[in-house]
Amino acid sequence: MTHAHITSWLITILLFLIVVSLQRSGSSKAKIVQMVLRLFYIFTIITGVLLLHSIASISLLYVIKTIAGLWLIGAMEMVLISMKKGKSAKAAWTQWIIALALALFLGLSLPLGFDIF
Template sequence: MDFLTASTHLHITTWVVGLILFFAAAAMAADSKGRKITQMILRVFYILIIITGGALFFEFSSINAMEYGLKFLFGLLTIGMMEMVLVRGKKGKSTGLFWLLFAVFLFVTLFYGFRLPLNLDFLAF
């Protein structure tokens, strides 16, 4: 399972695709067949994000266990808010609070992800 922890590229790819699918599904009509299909594909990507993130967590959490644990927790909360936005939107309920929580949790998750030692050095590009 070294391919899961050799670098962060697989994990980053899964969450970028997941975010694209999320915004695409959120922009579709609530009762459309395309949204239902997109949401099912997105749920597969939730699983892939959790698997790749969990592998990285278990491999590298010994570096800084608290911060990696917080990133893992906020990542799960971000996925939870993504799902809440889509499900409540489909039911016609208000989603404003969940959009706000999604944005906050995503920001914190990205902050920890890029702050931790196993990150991309954007200044090197």
């Protein structure tokens, strides 16, 4: 399941960056790719929940990891909405970077799958 989760969030991040560049160039394809991106949010959440389900006792770090993962997805939506409205997306990007660092660091520190940090 860790591999399904990793594949899912990697594709999510790639699709997010693709939607950002499509939206910047004003391409009409941005909408359809954003719909696929939203499908991958769901895959990422489902695989994350299944990972949580496989753990006997959920420690505080797992709770923070889950919040960071959900926050990152929220930040991606905030970036895309700010861009669409023509507003500054700076605050949303800041949140995106913090949430990404937190999700990667905690995910890779916790014992399942790769345990790098």
